[in-house]
Every structure is written in C-alpha cells, then in structure tokens.
Amino acid sequence: VYRGSVKDFQGFDANQDAEALYNAMKGFGSDKEAILDLITSRSNKQRVEICQAYKSLYGKDLIADLKYELTGKFERLIVSLMRPPAYGDAKEIKDAISGVGTDEKCLIEILASRTNQEIHDLVAAYKDAYERDLEADIVGDTSGHFKKMLVVLLQGAREEDDVVSEDLVEQDAKDLLEAGELKWGTDEAQFIYILGRRSRQHLRLVFDEYLKIAGKPIERSIRGELSGDFEKLMLAVVKCIRSRAEYFAERLYKAMKGLGTRDNTLIRIMVSRSEIDMLDIREVFRTKYEKSLYNMIKEDTSGEYKKALLKLCGGDDDAAGEFFPEAAQVAYRMWELSAVKVELRGTVQPAGDFNDDGDAQVLRKAMKGLGTDEGAIIEVVTKRSNAQRQQILKAYKAHYGRDLMADLKSELSGSLAKLILGLMLTPAQYDAKQLRKAVEGAGTDEGVLIEIMATRNNQEIRAINEAYQEAYHKSLEDDLSSDTSGHFKRILVSLALGNRDEGPENLTQAHEDAKKLADVSGNDSSDSLETRFLSVLCTRSYPHLRRVFQEFVKMTNHDVEHAIKKRMSGDVRDAFVAIVRSVKNKPAFFADKLYKSMKGAGTDERTLTRIMISRSEIDLFNIRGEFIDLFDKSLHHMIEKDTSGDYRKALLVLCGGED
Numbered sequence: 271v272y273r274g275s276v277k278d279f280q281g282f283d284a285n286q287d288a289e290a291l292y293n294a295m296k297g298f299g300s301d302k303e304a305i306l307d308l309i310t311s312r313s314n315k316q317r318v319e320i321c322q323a324y325k326s327l328y329g330k331d332l333i334a335d336l337k338y339e340l341t342g343k344f345e346r347l348i349v350s351l352m353r354p355p356a357y358g359d360a361k362e363i364k365d366a367i368s369g370v371g372t373d374e375k376c377l378i379e380i381l382a383s384r385t386n387q388e389i390h391d392l393v394a395a396y397k398d399a400y401e402r403d404l405e406a407d408i409v410g411d412t413s414g415h416f417k418k419m420l421v422v423l424l425q426g427a428r429e430e431d432d433v434v435s436e437d438l439v440e441q442d443a444k445d446l447l448e449a450g451e452l453k454w455g456t457d458e459a460q461f462i463y464i465l466g467r468r469s470r471q472h473l474r475l476v477f478d479e480y481l482k483i484a485g486k487p488i489e490r491s492i493r494g495e496l497s498g499d500f501e502k503l504m505l506a507v508v509k510c511i512r513s514r515a516e517y518f519a520e521r522l523y524k525a526m527k528g529l530g531t532r533d534n535t536l537i538r539i540m541v542s543r544s545e546i547d548m549l550d551i552r553e554v555f556r557t558k559y560e561k562s563l564y565n566m567i568k569e570d571t572s573g574e575y576k577k578a579l580l581k582l583c584g585g586d587d588d589a590a591g592e593f594f595p596e597a598a599q600v601a602y603r604m605w606e607l608s609a610v611k612v613e614l615r616g617t618v619q620p621a622g623d624f625n626d627d628g629d630a631q632v633l634r635k636a637m638k639g640l641g642t643d644e645g646a647i648i649e650v651v652t653k654r655s656n657a658q659r660q661q662i663l664k665a666y667k668a669h670y671g672r673d674l675m676a677d678l679k680s681e682l683s684g685s686l687a688k689l690i691l692g693l694m695l696t697p698a699q700y701d702a703k704q705l706r707k708a709v710e711g712a713g714t715d716e717g718v719l720i721e722i723m724a725t726r727n728n729q730e731i732r733a734i735n736e737a738y739q740e741a742y743h744k745s746l747e748d749d750l751s752s753d754t755s756g757h758f759k760r761i762l763v764s765l766a767l768g769n770r771d772e773g774p775e776n777l778t779q780a781h782e783d784a785k786k787l788a789d790v791s792g793n794d795s796s797d798s799l800e801t802r803f804l805s806v807l808c809t810r811s812y813p814h815l816r817r818v819f820q821e822f823v824k825m826t827n828h829d830v831e832h833a834i835k836k837r838m839s840g841d842v843r844d845a846f847v848a849i850v851r852s853v854k855n856k857p858a859f860f861a862d863k864l865y866k867s868m869k870g871a872g873t874d875e876r877t878l879t880r881i882m883i884s885r886s887e888i889d890l891f892n893i894r895g896e897f898i899d900l901f902d903k904s905l906h907h908m909i910e911k912d913t914s915g916d917y918r919k920a921l922l923v924l925c926g927g928e929d
Contacts, residue, residue: 275548275584278313284323287312291320292328300339302574309351310581314545317352343533344575350541356391359384360399362538363392367411374416374499376538377408379521381423382506383514389426415458416500422466423507429469439472443479450495451484458496465507473511485613490895493929515550516558518543522551523559526570536571536579544582552587557832562587614857616887617894617926620655626665629654633662634670634677642681644916651693652923656887659694685875685917692883698733701726702741704880705734709753716758716841718880719750721863723765724848725856731768757800758841764808771810775817783810784821787830800842803834807849815853857892858900860885864893865901868912878913878921886924894929904929 290308294301309317324332333352340348350358359380366373384392396404405424412420442464449460465473480488492504509517518539525532525539543551555563564586567579629650636643651659666674675694682690692700701722708715726734738746750762783806789799806818822830831854834846851859860881867874867881885893897905906928909921 273547273549274543274545275552275582276310276313276544279311279316282312282316282319284316284319285327287316287320288324288327288332291324291332295335295339302340302344303577305336305340305348306344306574306578306581309348310578314351314354318354321352342575343537343571344573344578346533347537347541347575347578350537354395355542355545356388356395357399358541359388359392360396360404363396363404363408364400367407372411374412374502375535377412377420378499378503378506379535379538381420382503383510383517384426386426386428386430389424393424393426412499414500415462415496416498416503418458419462419466419500419503419507422462428467429472431469432471434469434472434475436475439475439479442468442472442476443483446476446480446488446491447484450491456495458500461492461496461504465504465511470511473508477508477512486895487899489899493898513554515547515554518547518551519555519558519563522555522563523566526566531570536567540579540582544584548582548584552583552585556587557829614889615891616885617890617924618652618655618886620658621653624654624658624661626658626661627669629658629662630666630669630674633666633674634672637677637681644682644686645919647678647682647690648686648916648920648923651690652920656693656696660696663694685879685913686915686920688875689879689883689917689920692879693886696733696737697730697884697887698737699741700883701730701734702737702746705738705746706742706749709749714753716754716844717877719754719762720841720845720848721877721880723762724845725852725859728768728770728772731766735766735768754841756842757798757804758845760800761804761808761842761845764804770808771814773811773814775811775814777817780814780817780821783814783818784825787818787822787833788826788828799837803838803846807846812853819850819853855896857889858896860889860893861896861900861905864897864905865908868908873912875913875917878909882921882924890924891926894925894927898929 287308291305294304294308312320321332324330324335333349336349336352337345350361353361362376363380366376380392381389393404396402396407405421408420408424409417445460446464449457464476468476477488480491484491489505489508492501492508496504506517509520521535522539525535539551540548552563555561555566559566564580564583567583568576571579632646632650636646650662654662663674666672675691678690678694679687695703704718705722708718722734723731735746738744738749742749747763747766750766751759754762786802787806789802807815810818819830822828822833826833831847831850834843834850838846848859851862863877864881867877881893882890894905897903897908901908906922906925909918909925913921
C-alpha cells in the first residue's frame with residue numbers, strides 16, 4: 271500500500287508544466303504560488319521529467335532558474351524537491367561534511383534510516399555528482415566507533431531475510447548484554463556488528479529478548495554504555511529498526527518544538543519521506559504528541575514556505591480524527607513490551623547501619639535552640655526507609671516525650687515542610703491525606719483523585735481505606751460519593767473497593783472484553799459506553815488488560831487510549847486514560863506527570879512532592895529511566911534546574927542519582 275503523501279499527477283504533461291514554470295518566473299518578480307502549487311503536486315519522477323523538458327524547450331537549467339528567482343527557506347525546499355532522492359541525500363551529506371565542523375545529526379539521520387538499496391543509490395549519486403568516494407570522505411571527517419559504524423552502514427549490507435532463528439535471537443541478545451551491562455568497559459565492536467548487520471525483523475526480536483533478560487530496553491543500555499555521536503547513532507539505528515515512522519515523527523517534533531525551528535531538518539524529512547511513509551509519520555505524530563503534524567507546521571512556519579510544507583504533509587489528522595495501521599502497530603508494540611516483566615526499583619533503601627535512637631537524637635539536636643539545621647533533618651529523613659522512619663517516630667517519643675511530627679511542623683516551613691512531613695507518614699496515611707485534601711473545602715481536585723485511585727494496587731487501596739477511616743472517621747467511599755457525580759463517581763467507587771482481579775490473562779475473555787470496548791459484540795446494547803469501559807478497566811487484572819488492549823488494536827486498528835479520547839470527555843475520559851496508561855507502563859505515566867509538573871513557567875510543587883514521596887520506595891528508579899527516554903533529559907537535571915534551596919536538596923536525595 272502506497273503510504274506517501276505526494277502521488278503522480280493525473281494527466282501529467284512535462285512540456286506543459288515546464289511552460290507554466292517558465293511563465294511563473296518570466297519578467298519582474300515571480301509567481302511563487304504557481305510554482306509551489308505545481309511542484310508540490312507532482313511526484314519526484316515527474317519533476318525530473320519537467321527539468322528535462324524545460325532544458326529542451328528553453329535551453330536553460332530549471333534548478334538554476336528556481337535558485338535565482340526564489341530565496342531563503344522556500345528556495346531550499348523547492349530546489350530540494352527537484353532532485354532525485356539519492357542525489358538529494360548526497361547533497362545533504364556533502365553539506366554536512368563540507369567546511370568547518372560536521373553536521374553529525376544529518377549523517378546519523380540519513381545513514382541510520384535508509385534501506386540497502388537507498389544506500390547503494392546514495393553512494394553512486396555522490397560519486398556521480400562530486401566525483402568523490404563517499405566512504406573516503408566520511409572516514410576523513412569522522413573518528414572512532416562513530417566512524418566505524420557509519421562505514422558499516424555505508425556498505426548497505428544489512429541482512430534482508432525475514433526467516434528468523436530463535437537461537438540466534440537469544441544469542442545476539444545475550445552477546446549484547448555481555449558486551450555492555452555485564453562487562454567492565456564496553457565491547458563496542460559487538461554492538462556495531464549486531465546492530466549494523468542483522469535484519470530488521472531479527473533485531474526487533476533481539477530487542478524484545480534483551481528486555482526480558484536485562485530488565486531494561488536496549489535504548490537504556492546504549493545510553494549507559496556508549497557516549498557522544500556513537501551513542502546517538504546507535505539509538506537512531508534502534509529507533510529506525512523499531513519504526514522509521516516513529517523515528518521521523520520524533521525528529522520532526524524536535525525540529526519544531528520550543529523557540530526557533532530547525533528548518534534544514536524539517537525540509538530534509540518532509541522532502542525525503544513525502545513519497546515513502548509520510549502518512550505513517552503523520553499518524554504516529556498525532557498519536558505520540560496529541561496534535562497533528564499539519565497543525566504544528568502551520569503554527570511554526572509562515573508564508574509560501576508554510577504553504578509548500580503543508581502541501582507535502584498532505585492533510586490535517588486533527589480534522590480527520592483518524593487512527594491508522596502504522597500508529598496501531600506502534601501502540602501494539604508498546605503493549606507487547608509492557609507485558610515483559612521488569613523489576614521495579616525504588617531509590618530509597620533501608621539504611622544499613624540504622625539506629626532509631628541515634629537518629630532521634632540527631633533530629634532533636636537539629637531542632638533545639640535558635641535556628642534549625644535543615645541539612646541534618648534532610649540527611650536523616652530522606653536516607654531512611656519509611657519503616658525506619660516509623661521507628662524513629664516511636665524512639666523520639668520514648669526518648670523525649672515529644673511528638674516528632676509536631677516538632678518538625680513547627681520548625682520547618684513551605685515546600686520542604688510538606689516534603690519532610692509527607693515522608694514521615696506511612697504510604698497509606700499519606701495517600702489518605704492527599705485524597706482528603708482533594709475532596710474537602712470548595713471545589714474538588716479531580717486530578718489527585720484520578721492519579722491515586724487509578725494507580726494503586728488492591729493492597730494499597732485497602733490500606734488507604736483503613737488509614738482514611740482512622741484519620742477522618744469517615745469512609746473514603748462516602749466522601750468520594752458525596753463529592754463527585756455520574757460516571758466519574760462510579761469509576762472512583764469501583765476503584766476504591768480494591769477488588770481488582772489479580773490473576774493472569776485469559777485469552778478468550780480478553781477477546782470478549784475487547785469486543786465489548788469496541789462496541790462490536792452486539793450483546794447487552796443497553797449498557798452505556800462508560801459502563802462497558804468501567805466493567806473492564808476497573809475490574810480486570812493488569813496482565814489481562816494488556817492482552818485486552820492487544821486484542822483491541824488487532825480488532826479495530828485503534829489504540830484503546832485514542833478511542834477513549836475520541837469518544838469520551840472530562841473527568842471520565844481522564845480517569846480511563848490514567849488507568850490505561852498505568853496498565854501500559856506505570857513508571858512512564860508518573861514520568862510524564864513529573865515532567866508536566868516542572869515544564870514551562872512555574873512548578874506544580876504539590877504534584878512533584880506527591881509523586882517523589884509516593885514512588886520513592888516503589889519504582890522511582892524506573893521512573894527516572896522512563897523520564898530520560900521520553901524527554902531526553904534526566905529527572906535529576908530537571909529538579910536541579912526547576913527547584914531551589916533545601917527543598918531541592920531533599921528532592922535530589924530522593925531522586926537517587928543523575929542519569
């Protein structure tokens with residue numbers, strides 16, 4: 271199936287188009303609208319024919335005339351469209367290695383993403399256009415393992431056999447693990463050989479096997495074991511093996527997000543993928559970034575340049591509201607990866623030389639007399655497990671006849687006080703307190719209710735119920751019922767029971783559940799959409815729901831999260847989406863919430879504090895890994911940049927390290 275956005279123009283006449291372009295550039299000024307309309311609506315093969323017809327009719331070089339008549343980014347885009355793909359890549363690489371410095375990102379993008387045939391065509395085009403050997407030029411301009419991997423990719427010799435040996439998959443995964451994580455130093459040659467030569471189908475299975483045996487995705491190991499341009503190149507190779515469309519969607523997003531636009535990257539990708547997989551890129555972009563590529567281009571560019579890019583884009587997926595096979599495949603892969611059991615790790619461990627009475631004395635000394643030694647308090651409280659903190663509370667009362675919580679409350683203030691006092695509560699007491707704050711007074715903080723109720727397991731929910739009853743002499747269910755309404759109330763009450771199934775997946779039941787969510791079962795049609803989703807999402811076990819989501823994608827070519835967003839709204843939508851994301855990948859769910867709490871102007875310290883406390887002994891180490899995978903920056907770095915003073919010091923101890 272053709273997945274490009276630019277197709278052959280029906281009724282094409284090269285001479286007629288050449289004449290139209292000549293007239294558009296004749297006389298004073300040029301008709302840029304006519305030029306962009308014509309060139310962006312012809313395929314590359316047709317544009318090459320137009321160039322030949324133009325020379326035959328007028329004895330002139332069309333590309334030279336376009337360069338003369340047009341300027342800036344618009345000129346670069348139009349001229350790029352006129353070159354055959356291999357010559358376009360050759361020009362990009364020549365520009366990347368010419369002059370002072372090297373554009374390594376351009377080299378990485380092109381050589382990591384092209385097929386064997388595209389690489390062979392590129393090498394031949396470079397030789398023809400510049401009378402130089404591409405490999406020799408790249409060897410002369412790069413160094414080290416980065417150079418070696420580029421040379422391997424330049425051979426265009428990746429295996430293309432779709433028949434995969436399970437034994438070789440297991441061996442390659444084991445070899446990669448032993449070359450990196452299990453080795454003192456890193457055997458880069460093993461990474462180069464396996465990632466540079468094996469087929470795409472084989473490597474996808476290797477990556478899945480690696481996740482099983484290493485407990486982390488291959489990308490995270492590459493980040494930990496490799497560095498610099500070599501690391502970036504290997505990550506690009508892995509991303510392109512997984513999904514070229516996803517790789518290019520990410521490159522396009524980064525080219526336009528934030529201040530300024532990386533126009534060279536934007537032009538190169540929009541031109542090079544317009545007749546290959548632009549529709550797939552659009553779909554993944556819409557799914558991953560919750561906005562269409564079309565709208566992002568529209569907001570980030572201007573003039574004829576914008577119009578031409580939008581023509582190449584080929585449509586607005588926000589307007590269409592569609593979800594297509596490539597995005598479904600990306601979602602399906604996420605389900606499969608999420609089903610692999612990964613060890614969850616907190617960042618706060620029990621202190622090995624723990625002495626509850628000694629810690630109580632340190633804390634008392636830190637709060638006695640004039641002033642408070644916040645550093646000493648942080649040192650003790652953040653470096654003890656919650657169980658050890660409960661022992662300190664008892665030792666403090668036994669030793670001094672005082673309430674440690676009351677003393678801390680009177681001595682500390684602001685964000686630091688909330689963080690330290692939160693750490694001194696048991697997890698259930700802390701969650702109960704957060705839920706109480708969310709429902710008491712004017713207004714309800716639905717976000718907090720959703721975050722806690724959608725992510726806690728049965729045991730945690732039951733402990734919260736007990737803590738809530740003990741602290742406030744009311745049942746959590748009663749407060750949730752009186753403070754919320756409709757389907758949202760029903761979701762929260764169902765979750766508050768702490769009665770989710772805990773068994774393994776049941777494939778037959780998963781298929782029926784997926785049919786129920788997809789509304790194709792034909793059974794019990796009197797049930798509302800929300801009721802059907804509630805009966806599945808709030809009661810089935812996590813392993814079972816992962817299978818339901820896979821079945822849903824197979825059945826509908828839709829991701830269940832996308833379906834929820836399209837068919838529901840408000841708090842009901844947000845609650846179901848939170849459950850789905852928690853089932854998919856709970857650490858990634860919290861990584862996203864932490865990022866949103868700190869990005870942009872101001873910091874949502876309540877959310878930041880709540881998550882750092884509640885996940886510090888459960889999965890904060892995993893959250894850190896997801897954070898850097900998702901946002902290309904570490905949680906440690908973002909906390910350091912976005913907070914200050916003793917509050918920052920305490921958060922960084924809880925964070926547990928810089929990635």
